[in-house]
Amino acid sequence: MITTVATQPIAGQKPGTSGLRKKTPVFMGPHYLENFVQAIFDVVGCAGKTFVLGGDGRYFNDRAAQVICRMAAANGAARMIVGRGAILSTPAASHLIRLNKTDGGIIMSASHNPGGPEEDFGVKFNMPNGGPAPEAVTEAMYQRTTTITEYRILEAQDLDLATIGRQQLGGMIVDVVDPVADYAALMETLFDFPALRALFAGGFRMRMDAMCAVTGPYAVEILERRLGAAPGTVTHATPLPDFGGMHPDPNPTWAHELMAEMMGEGAPDFGAASDGDGDRNMVVGRGIYVSPSDSLAVLAANAHLAPGYARGLAGVARSMPTSAAADRVANALGIGRFETPTGWKFFGNLLDAGRATLCGEESFGTGSDHVREKDGLWAILLWLNILAVRKQSVADILTEHWATYGRNYYSRHDFEAIATDKADAMMAALRASLPGLPGQVVEGMTITAADDFAYTDPVDGSVSHKQGVRILFDGGSRIVLRLSGTGTEGATLRVYLERYAPGPDGLHHDPQEALAPVIRASLALSRLTEFTGRTTPDVVT
Numbered sequence: 268m269i270t271t272v273a274t275q276p277i278a279g280q281k282p283g284t285s286g287l288r289k290k291t292p293v294f295m296g297p298h299y300l301e302n303f304v305q306a307i308f309d310v311v312g313c314a315g316k317t318f319v320l321g322g323d324g325r326y327f328n329d330r331a332a333q334v335i336c337r338m339a340a341a342n343g344a345a346r347m348i349v350g351r352g353a354i355l356s357t358p359a360a361s362h363l364i365r366l367n368k369t370d371g372g373i374i375m376s377a378s379h380n381p382g383g384p385e386e387d388f389g390v391k392f393n394m395p396n397g398g399p400a401p402e403a404v405t406e407a408m409y410q411r412t413t414t415i416t417e418y419r420i421l422e423a424q425d426l427d428l429a430t431i432g433r434q435q436l437g438g439m440i441v442d443v444v445d446p447v448a449d450y451a452a453l454m455e456t457l458f459d460f461p462a463l464r465a466l467f468a469g470g471f472r473m474r475m476d477a478m479c480a481v482t483g484p485y486a487v488e489i490l491e492r493r494l495g496a497a498p499g500t501v502t503h504a505t506p507l508p509d510f511g512g513m514h515p516d517p518n519p520t521w522a523h524e525l526m527a528e529m530m531g532e533g534a535p536d537f538g539a540a541s542d543g544d545g546d547r548n549m550v551v552g553r554g555i556y557v558s559p560s561d562s563l564a565v566l567a568a569n570a571h572l573a574p575g576y577a578r579g580l581a582g583v584a585r586s587m588p589t590s591a592a593a594d595r596v597a598n599a600l601g602i603g604r605f606e607t608p609t610g611w612k613f614f615g616n617l618l619d620a621g622r623a624t625l626c627g628e629e630s631f632g633t634g635s636d637h638v639r640e641k642d643g644l645w646a647i648l649l650w651l652n653i654l655a656v657r658k659q660s661v662a663d664i665l666t667e668h669w670a671t672y673g674r675n676y677y678s679r680h681d682f683e684a685i686a687t688d689k690a691d692a693m694m695a696a697l698r699a700s701l702p703g704l705p706g707q708v709v710e711g712m713t714i715t716a717a718d719d720f721a722y723t724d725p726v727d728g729s730v731s732h733k734q735g736v737r738i739l740f741d742g743g744s745r746i747v748l749r750l751s752g753t754g755t756e757g758a759t760l761r762v763y764l765e766r767y768a769p770g771p772d773g774l775h776h777d778p779q780e781a782l783a784p785v786i787r788a789s790l791a792l793s794r795l796t797e798f799t800g801r802t803t804p805d806v807v808t
């Protein structure tokens with residue numbers, strides 16, 4: 268029943284920030300998925316192992332799952348734990364990998380990128396700790412794809428992935444499990460569900476936009492069924508293969524329906540959204556948007572109010588481009604503080620070693636040591652728990668936070684689908700200019716340092732170079748520029764902008780206005796327009 272299929276290396280199967288992502292037709296091309304999956308198994312080993320499998324339900328998710336199961340069986344896996352319908356949110360997959368003490372898992376997702384026959388698909392491998400494979404492992408997978416000559420696959424009928432229960436596929440056991448139950452149980456151990464039920468029973472109103480993506484069933488079960496939020500609190504709650512045409516990225520641009528409701532008349536108390544695979548979150552109060560960097564800082568300052576974090580935090584880690592707001596909280600609490608490269612995989616060692624409890628990225632990612640991925644619904648529940656204890660509005664909590672710590676005005680400007688050669692030329696010129704920058708005055712601000720961020724992992728000593736250009740100014744202003752590692756079309760340039768206002772005055776400006784000199788400096792120093800022809804960003808968050 269096992270067939271060995273001759274194949275050839277396919278160029279470009281190099282995992283990026285978060286697994287291998289390509290246009291769906293590319294993934295559906297001859298041997299494309301198979302080559303990459305065989306490379307995964309060749310690197311991590313498959314015989315006798317147990318893996319978790321699930322995805323965000325996007326187009327091709329169901330068929331890819333059948334192929335991956337047949338290949339796992341042909342490569343001698345002992346057992347595959349699959350979310351019903353081949354669906355698992357990324358944090359739920361991370362939890363199942365850990366809970367069942369498995370050898371890792373395969374997640375099918377392109378996260379916040381749109382899905383559909385002409386949109387994006389992705390595959391990523393997570394380690395036995397539940398976290399994304401580190402760079403050394405993904406690099407080995409890539410190397411394997413460059414020499415691959417054959418893959419193994421079982422000839423068999425499709426599995427019934429719609430029914431919970433046990434099946435046999437060749438020599439492999441397939442356990443189809445409820446994608447929500449274990450995750451919801453984990454959330455009950457971390458948060459004060461009775462207090463949250465009382466909050467909703469007391470008339471607290473919330474809107475949760477699941478963006479036709481994977482979080483829908485999780486949010487309906489937890490918010491509406493277990494916590495008693497009004498039916499209909501979760502909108503766009505049914506996951507669809509094309510996300511209903513939505514761009515399932517929870518930011519003010521793409522979650523504009525939610526933003527309009529939260530800024531409008533009669534807005535509910537609290538709004539939230541999550542992305543394609545459920546690991547990102549956006550949080551909005553009535554009439555006030557919470558930037559992800561501020562969200563991380565507020566969560567760090569208040570996490571002890573939730574039962575799962577009542578003993579306090581060991582440390583807080585943020586990605587380098589994330590604002591320094593969380594650092595100020597860590598300093599005040601006297602706990603560990605870490606600055607890592609972009610991408611959740613860099614938090615894994617800190618979490619495993621017990622050195623960081625909370626982690627966050629400016630890209631709408633927040634999480635803790637409960638899993639090894641960022642976790643959208645977790646962040647939303649932690650906010651709810653804090654609101655239930657403090658009995659204040661989101662706006663009041665933010666105002667108090669800024670009064671205590673000062674405010675790190677923050678914004679990210681994305682320039683999408685730039686021709687790769689132009690973007691590369693711009694970054695090369697910028698990198699070459701760095702040694703001459705310190706001491707220069709731009710827009711009235713003095714540059715104090717300029718470098719290309721390199722990171723030495725404090726746990727295993729591994730070093731990652733070229734993780735983004737940083738230009739630092741006196742007074743805490745900062746510009747960071749890097750090219751996206753998750754895009755599938757040309758290059759996406761991300762420009763991260765930050766300015767610190769210590770207060771007590773000047774804490775309530777519009778971020779784009781407060782950042783205006785920093786924005787102008789970023790355009791001047793990068794010579795963005797000269798190299799790319801662009802003047803205005805495609806997405807501002």
Ligand code: G1P
Binds near residue numbers: 285
């Ligand atoms: C983006 C975000 C990054 C996040 C990743 C996966 O990566 O910037 O913070 O970890 O998606 O969700 P990028 O496209 O910038 O490489």
Ligand code: ZN
Binds near residue numbers: 377379542543546
């Ligand atoms: Zn995601």
